[in-house]
Structures are given as C-alpha cells and as structure tokens.
Amino acid sequence: MLSAEPITNKHKLDLEKVRQDFPILHRTVYGHPLVYLDNAATTQKPWAVIKAIEEYYTGINSNVHRGVHYLSQLATEAYEGARKKVADYIGARHAHEIIFTRGTTEGINLVAASFGKQFVRQGDSILISGLEHHSNIVPWQMLCEERKATLRIIPVDENGEWSLDGLDDLLRGVKLVAVSWVSNALGTVNPVETVIAAAHRQGIPVLLDAAQAVQHMEVDVQGMDVDFIAFSGHKIYGPTGIGILYGKEEWLNKMPPTQGGGEMIRTVTFGKTTYNDLPYKFEAGTPDMAGAIGLGAAMDYLNSLGLPSVFEAESYLTTYAFKALQTVEDLRFVGNARNRAGVFSFLVGDIHPFDLGEILDKQGIAVRTGHHCAQPIMDRYCIPGTVRASLAFYNTPGEIDRLVTGIRKGVTMLQS
Amino acid sequence: MTINEQQDAIIEDFSLFSDWMDKYEYIIQLGKDLPMIEDRYKTDDNLIRGCQSRVWLHADYRDGKVFFTADSDAVITKGLVSMVILVLSGHTPKEIVDADVYFIDAIGLRNHLSPTRSNGLLSMLKQIKLYALALQAKSMQS
Known part of the structure; x- marks a missing residue:
C-alpha cells in the first residue's frame, strides 16, 4: 500500500x-x-505450490471423505488441512466457515443465490459501489431482477474513492452490502471498516469482494467483523480453479444450499433429502482437491516468507x-x-x-x-x-x- | 496491382525487417496512409465488433469496384486496417469475396498479435467480405 x-x-x-x-x-x-x-x-x-499439486497427484490422489482406504484418508486429511490453513490465514473462528469454490465469482454468486433466496424480497435493496468488478455487479443485478429488488450504488469521486456522505440513508432498506475491498481497476483500498460499522448499526450483513485484497494486506475476518468474504486462489499465488467463500457460521447456517449432489447431503430418499452440515452443504460434488491443497501450500509459502x-x-x-x-x-x-x-x-x-x-x-x-x-x-x-x-x-x-x-x-x- | 501482387509486395516489405519493433513502426506508418472515412460514416452501424479499440469501416461502390475507407482510435489498429484495405480496396466484389488473404500469416502477424487484436482483424476481414458479398448480390439483381 x-x-x-x-x-x-x-x-x-x-x-x-x-x-x-x-x-x-x-x-x-x-x-x-x-x-x-x-x-x-x-x-x-512458486515451486511450493507446483510441487504440492504434483505430490498430490503422484502420492495421494483419491476421493475425499467417503473412502475407507488409506489414500482416501490421506487425501481427506490434506484437503481438510488446507481448509484449516485458509481459516488460519484469514483469522476465521472455525474451519467450517471456509467454503471451497471455483473463485471469487462463484463465491459471490453463491451468496447472491442462497442469501437472496432466503432473505431478499420484493422492494428490498442490495448495496454495492461504483468501483465494482463485473462479478460483484452482475450477480446482484440478476438477483434484483428476479426478486424485484433494487440495486443501490455507493458513488465514487474523481480520485476513485467512495463518497460516503449519504451512507446511512443509502443503507435504509438494504438487505446486504456487497463491496470490493480493493478496486481491481484503480487500486483504491476502500474504507471497508467504515461501511461494515455503518451497516452493522442497521443490522445489515456485509460481503467483501477480497479478490484484490487478500494478497496485499493482513486479513482478520473476526477483527473486522465482516460477514462474508470471497477471493480467488490464483490471485494469491495458488492454483487456478479454486477460491474461497468465508461466511460467519450464523449466516451460513441460515442459508440454503444452491447446488444439489454428492457430498452436500446427509440422507437421500425419493421423499426427502436432508442436507449435510457446514461446510459440505455448499460443496456439492467432488471438490477440487488438488486446487485446495495447492492453495494451502501457497499460504504456507507466504507464511514462510x-x-x-x-x-x-x-x-x-x-x-x-x-x-x-x-x-x-x-x-x-x-x-x-x-x-x-x-x-x-x-x-x-x-x-x-x-x-x-x-x-x-x-x-x-x-x-x-x-x-x-x-x-x-x-x-x-x-x-x-x-x-x-x-x-x-x-x-x-x-x-x-x-x-x-x-x-x-x-x-x-x-x-x- | 492484383490482390495477390499487393499481398506479395507487403510480404516483401516485411521481410526487410528482422526486429518486431521495426515491423510495428512500419505498421504504424502504414496507418498514416489509411484512406480516411468521412466523419458522417463514423456511426455505430459502421463499427466493427471484436476489437478492444474501435474501428469504423465504410464501403463505396463505383464503376463495379469497391472502395473502402476506415478509421480507428488506436494507431496500430489503424495500420492493420490500412494493410487490409491496401490489399482489398479497388477490386470487384467477386475478387474480394474470392480473395485468399494469406499475407497476415505469411508475415507472421497472426502469431505476434495479441488474441484480441487478431480477433479484431478477423472480424474486419469478415466484414469486408460481407460488404463485397452484399454489393455482389445487389449488382447481380440490377
């Protein structure tokens, strides 16, 4: 900075x-x-990430969570170990608050779909800012269109900074604030703490698009009291195709899964399916094990420096x-x-x-x-x-x- | 000059440069010779999609031949447009539609252009042939 x-x-x-x-x-x-x-x-x-992926495929590749055999146990330990590394890196209270996604875009879309389904009704608003990447605009536009809700925008001044003068008014009737921590286009580091505090005064949760932030500054989700953050592994020296959605347990528990399939279920009958616990209810299908392990290796590498x-x-x-x-x-x-x-x-x-x-x-x-x-x-x-x-x-x-x-x-x- | 003679002349010119920076200098220079489109034709209808920069292209039909004018807000793009127009402008619709445009590959341009630039060049070629095709159809009717 x-x-x-x-x-x-x-x-x-x-x-x-x-x-x-x-x-x-x-x-x-x-x-x-x-x-x-x-x-x-x-x-x-870095080599540390490249080698971690190679070692995964040459040494322990197998499907996680369900195998009784030795390799599955090793892969599960490595995969869940990576989740713990991410939790530690961003200061999350629980590892199960870390959802593996494909990237920032998928994380934001997950919240838009799930939180939106549960909490956003006709006449509600979502607040974003004028500095957003398309992936933090379009999912909310899609949600607002579907729910007949309104998309509100925090204005941006000539220097590329948020104008927060009317923030309290802008927040009225808002169900969720979704803003970028660091602007990808201009590099502005936004005063997200101010927005989080103002939103929380009105009981509104905040999602941060942290795609351009996590690699540049210390992240402490508990200290910031942020409700959701989304970021991509490949922008923090990890592999492509893996990303993170962090959500506070209390929010994630209230939100429905957005994809059905393996991993995310507890019991399935043709009459009724019950869902698995966090984080698995949001991780349908075989996850990107190699990607997650590679991301964990990236975090180890950064910590080693x-x-x-x-x-x-x-x-x-x-x-x-x-x-x-x-x-x-x-x-x-x-x-x-x-x-x-x-x-x-x-x-x-x-x-x-x-x-x-x-x-x-x-x-x-x-x-x-x-x-x-x-x-x-x-x-x-x-x-x-x-x-x-x-x-x-x-x-x-x-x-x-x-x-x-x-x-x-x-x-x-x-x-x- | 025929279309192929013009292409061969460009290929020969390019062979004089070994350094890509020199080739770019040459492309930029060619852009300055581009027959400029009249401002009234710089409309959205004449914009070619697929470019990061904007390109306007206009076709005139005179004495059985098609003449192209164009402009772009980026000078390298202008140079590329200029080369294509140099090769294809002033020929009959049939010649343009049937033309095998080989100089872009022959001078190694396709491998050196960024993918967006290369896509832009292809959409321009496509547009030029479409214009020619439309004019050919029109002339066959009349």
Missing part, C-alpha cells in the same frame, strides 16, 4: 532468492527477460513505481486514491491503451489493457480503458525501470 509512512527495511525480503522460487519469472518473451506486471489478473506460482516482509516489499515497490511513473511526460493516473494497493491504471497523452500495451508486450513487459471488467468505473471517467500495471512482492525496482523505459519507447513510436 502507498502511504506517507517512511520506508523501513526491517522486514527486507531477499528478492533474488524469492525470485528463484518462481520458475516462470526466468523465461523470456520475444527475446527479452519477462517483466510480469499483470499480477492483479493472476499471480505466478513472513507476511510483514511480503507487504513491506510491496509497499516499497508501490512507492517506487508511483514515483517512477510520474516521471513519464503526459502520463496521468486514472484514480488517485490516497490509499492504494500496487495497482496503477494510467493513460499517456492521447495514446490508446491497447497500442501502448502491445508495444510493451513486444518488449517483454506484460500489463493489462482495457476496461478491466469494470466498465461502470471506466464510464465514470469517460474512457474506454486504461493500461494497468499491477505489482507483486517478487517484482523488482529494475522491472519498474524497464516499464518506464518501455512506456517512453512506446510513446516515441505511437505519438502522432
């Missing part, structure tokens, strides 16, 4: 050593060493990148939040972001261009999209320098 605090080196990561843990960082692209600055889209995987060291490395690099990008003539940031994660959305002069992204790519520099699946916030600024550079702790100041040189080269080529 970018802050005014001085940079200290007490938790310094050995970057050279850390980069050895990520095999892909050593490949070349178009003859140039890869500079990977698309970490908000997905992060790269030390979270303070990881976050401090990112904070240093974010400040460095902010200053370096400011030296590029005609570069303007889209979103100027005071509190920002290592995500920079920008435009240079009147150069189309797509053009700049392509010229950066040809220099081996991977960034994202476009609307970042957040069209409403792009509309807010009346732009079709931006170039987005997003950092991870394994990026180096040297890579930021290459980004800046690459942008300058692009500007020379593209400016009319």
